[in-house]
Amino acid sequence: MLRFIANRMFAMVIMTLVLSFVCFFIIQLPPGDVMTAYAAQLAAAGDSSSADTIARMRAAYGLDEPFLTQYFIWLKSLLSGNLGYSFTLQRPVSEIVSSRIGISLAVELLAIVVLWGIAIPVGIYSAVRRYSVGDMFATVFGFIGIAVPNFLLALLIMYIIYLYTGTAVDGLFSAEYVQARWSLAKLWDFFTHVWIPVIVIATGGAAQIIRILRANLLDELNKPYVVTARAKGMSERRLIMRYPVRVAMIPLVATVGWVLPTVISSSIVTAIVLNLPTLSPILLRSLLTQDMYLAGALILFMGLLTLIGTLVSDLLLAWIDPRIRTGMTDG
Amino acid sequence: MDKTQEALAAADEPVFEAHTPLTTQGTETQFQLIWRAFKAHRLAMVSLWVLIFLYAVAAFAEFLAPNDPLDVNARYTYAPPQEFRWFEHTEEDGWAFRPHVLGYDVEVDPVALRRTFVMDEETKYYVKFLPETWETKMWGFIPISRHLIGVEGRRDVLFLMGTDRLGRDLLSRLIYGARITLSIGLAGVGLSLVLGVIIGGISGYYGGIVDNLIQRVIEFIRSIPPIPLWMGFAAALPRDWSALQNYFAITLILSLIGWTELARVVRSRFLSLKSEDYVSAAKLDGAGDFRIIWRHMLPAFSSHIIATATLAIPGMILAETSLSFLGLGLQTPIISWGVLLQEAQNLRALADAPWLLIPGVFIVITILAMNFLGDGMRDAADPYGSNH
Numbered sequence: 225m226l227r228f229i230a231n232r233m234f235a236m237v238i239m240t241l242v243l244s245f246v247c248f249f250i251i252q253l254p255p256g257d258v259m260t261a262y263a264a265q266l267a268a269a270g271d272s273s274s275a276d277t278i279a280r281m282r283a284a285y286g287l288d289e290p291f292l293t294q295y296f297i298w299l300k301s302l303l304s305g306n307l308g309y310s311f312t313l314q315r316p317v318s319e320i321v322s323s324r325i326g327i328s329l330a331v332e333l334l335a336i337v338v339l340w341g342i343a344i345p346v347g348i349y350s351a352v353r354r355y356s357v358g359d360m361f362a363t364v365f366g367f368i369g370i371a372v373p374n375f376l377l378a379l380l381i382m383y384i385i386y387l388y389t390g391t392a393v394d395g396l397f398s399a400e401y402v403q404a405r406w407s408l409a410k411l412w413d414f415f416t417h418v419w420i421p422v423i424v425i426a427t428g429g430a431a432q433i434i435r436i437l438r439a440n441l442l443d444e445l446n447k448p449y450v451v452t453a454r455a456k457g458m459s460e461r462r463l464i465m466r467y468p469v470r471v472a473m474i475p476l477v478a479t480v481g482w483v484l485p486t487v488i489s490s491s492i493v494t495a496i497v498l499n500l501p502t503l504s505p506i507l508l509r510s511l512l513t514q515d516m517y518l519a520g521a522l523i524l525f526m527g528l529l530t531l532i533g534t535l536v537s538d539l540l541l542a543w544i545d546p547r548i549r550t551g552m553t554d555g
Numbered sequence: 556m557d558k559t560q561e562a563l564a565a566a567d568e569p570v571f572e573a574h575t576p577l578t579t580q581g582t583e584t585q586f587q588l589i590w591r592a593f594k595a596h597r598l599a600m601v602s603l604w605v606l607i608f609l610y611a612v613a614a615f616a617e618f619l620a621p622n623d624p625l626d627v628n629a630r631y632t633y634a635p636p637q638e639f640r641w642f643e644h645t646e647e648d649g650w651a652f653r654p655h656v657l658g659y660d661v662e663v664d665p666v667a668l669r670r671t672f673v674m675d676e677e678t679k680y681y682v683k684f685l686p687e688t689w690e691t692k693m694w695g696f697i698p699i700s701r702h703l704i705g706v707e708g709r710r711d712v713l714f715l716m717g718t719d720r721l722g723r724d725l726l727s728r729l730i731y732g733a734r735i736t737l738s739i740g741l742a743g744v745g746l747s748l749v750l751g752v753i754i755g756g757i758s759g760y761y762g763g764i765v766d767n768l769i770q771r772v773i774e775f776i777r778s779i780p781p782i783p784l785w786m787g788f789a790a791a792l793p794r795d796w797s798a799l800q801n802y803f804a805i806t807l808i809l810s811l812i813g814w815t816e817l818a819r820v821v822r823s824r825f826l827s828l829k830s831e832d833y834v835s836a837a838k839l840d841g842a843g844d845f846r847i848i849w850r851h852m853l854p855a856f857s858s859h860i861i862a863t864a865t866l867a868i869p870g871m872i873l874a875e876t877s878l879s880f881l882g883l884g885l886q887t888p889i890i891s892w893g894v895l896l897q898e899a900q901n902l903r904a905l906a907d908a909p910w911l912l913i914p915g916v917f918i919v920i921t922i923l924a925m926n927f928l929g930d931g932m933r934d935a936a937d938p939y940g941s942n943h
Contacts (some may be wrong), residue, residue, distance in 0.1 A: 247787075379905065496899075520787075
């Protein structure tokens with residue numbers, strides 16, 4: 225087990241390095257460099273003393289060095305907690321990230337909880353009561369989850385709520401709570417708002433997990449051990465929950481790895497449509513204005529989040545299933 | 556008649572007749588088997604026809620669009636879909652088949668000073684078959700001025716699905732958008748397929764360190780959320796690129812991540828085929844790597860790959876529409892369904908003009924049809940499988 229953990233940790237470090245390299249590559253992609261845009265902005269504002277400032281900042285960021293040197297400078301400053309500076313928002317990136325990260329994580333975690341909360345019971349139900357009305361509903365839901373893009377679902381819910389209540393869904397808090405400190409009332413207000421994005425984000429992933437779980441469970445349900453247990457007079461509910469469901473869940477735990485990227489991807493689009501105070505609208509804005517240090521840091525952060533999540537799920541899986549940690553299957 | 560003659564007569568023809576029917580009736584090619592298994596899937600067949608229809612619309616967009624999709628009408632911003640009627644009732648000749656649409660009447664809300672369109676029962680614009688309306692070039696080189704349907708009068712308008720913020724005809728834009736959205740799905744998957752087959756093939760055929768390295772790369776790409784990565788690459792595209800350059804760049808960006816799934820499928824197929832007897836036989840015969848892959852292995856799993864590729868198209872279309880919707884994908888002079896939905900981005904526009912969501916309906920239909928088609932193909936791809 226220790227060896228397995230060490231292996232995974234090592235892979236994790238390598239992956240993080242590769243990820244940071246990809247992010248830096250994206251930062252460097254736009255023509256010119258970060259200062260070009262900033263200089264143009266200063267010039268447009270009529271700042272004549274800018275040339276000197278720009279030259280000093282170019283030296284500070286090492287912008288005249290070759291690509292790899294720049295990358296190492298950036299990486300070194302990252303490791304010391306300096307994520308760079310956002311030129312459009314005029315604030316350090318770390319400040320922007322830390323002001324919104326809590327809400328971002330809360331929405332995503334809630335979405336994952338709801339996703340599993342819907343998918344597991346529905347998946348079990350539709351396999352056990354195959355071809356029932358409920359199963360058909362689950363199938364239809366599955367197709368909706370697959371075929372309706374997140375942003376469209378968010379738009380539709382927004383429009384329907386507007387049609388029936390005349391209020392616009394916007395953000396995660398009512399106006400009076402946006403600036404308020406956290407309190408029970410604000411928490412309640414948060415929950416009355418957060419269910420819409422959470423449902424939108426959870427739908428796509430839930431639909432896929434229902435499909436996988438249903439198929440896995442259907443394979444298990446006709447196995448001899450189930451028939452034996454049934455023949456011995458075990459109650460149906462206990463029988464299903466104790467044996468086939470547990471077996472069918474194993475490949476499901478392995479899907480945690482892709483649930484995270486899916487959830488983060490769809491939360492980005494949803495948050496932008498619904499104008500949530502999370503990191504996603506900032507990512508979009510930074511990309512549209514080519515504020516690349518901010519964008520790079522955000523992409524790095526989102527990638528890192530999924531890498532950590534995958535690591536945790538791998539370790540969990542190895543702990544549950546000895547075949548994986550001994551390398552008997554490729555998990 | 557003596558025996559020899561009889562034997563000769565018997566030996567003459569029946570010999571041939573006995574053999575030929577056996578060889579033609581009893582043997583079906585792999586394609587025929589797959590096609591028969593596929594036809595049994597009713598949903599997949601319906602989806603196939605839906606997709607053929609959609610792609611035909613995309614192919615003949617110039618001819619089918621009743622209006623110029625870029626034509627701006629200041630008088631008709633956010634005009635609702637017109638009421639379409641097949642028959643007309645007049646005093647003189649009763650009911651007559653004369654397809655027409657109703658004109659608009661503008662009502663101004665005295666308080667908010669907002670304009671609303673209502674249908675005007677008095678004004679009728681007659682819809683003609685093959686009228687001479689606006690000029691364009693079919694596929695960019697054949698000049699045409701006749702279109703499938705249209706209205707001929709100078710002040711007549713035909714907005715069957717309403718108009719957008721600039722008074723452009725949504726139906727025509729939808730038809731033109733089909734071309735970009737549907738083709739980017741195909742192009743993206745085509746590119747992913749090339750990358751996937753080459754990389755997955757190398758990985759599965761050679762194995763060892765190369766395989767290990769490629770698998771780690773695939774794992775890495777798949778463990779990162781795709782949307783931010785796509786957004787990052789798309790945002791870095793130069794703003795002064797032409798529409799065509801932009802289109803190809805977006806296709807490339809989408810397939811840079813999309814190839815991984817195909818590569819995995821190809822690799823696993825390669826691994827399972829590598830130990831087959833006929834591959835070993837070819838190897839012992841001294842066939843080169845390329846020949847073994849091309850002549851012996853590829854035909855064995857090409858149908859499977861086509862099915863997987865079909866299932867990858869919806870993902871591409873979703874990615875393109877999402878990116879364009881966010882303003883990072885295709886840019887405005889290009890019309891795609893995602894670009895059209897960008898118009899519906901805020902609640903104000905949606906509340907005023909819910910018909911702007913119509914492109915979304917088509918996205919959903921396309922993706923559903925692609926999924927059903929892919930599922931049917933995947934089941935049919937293995938005609939010797941246990942489920943048939």
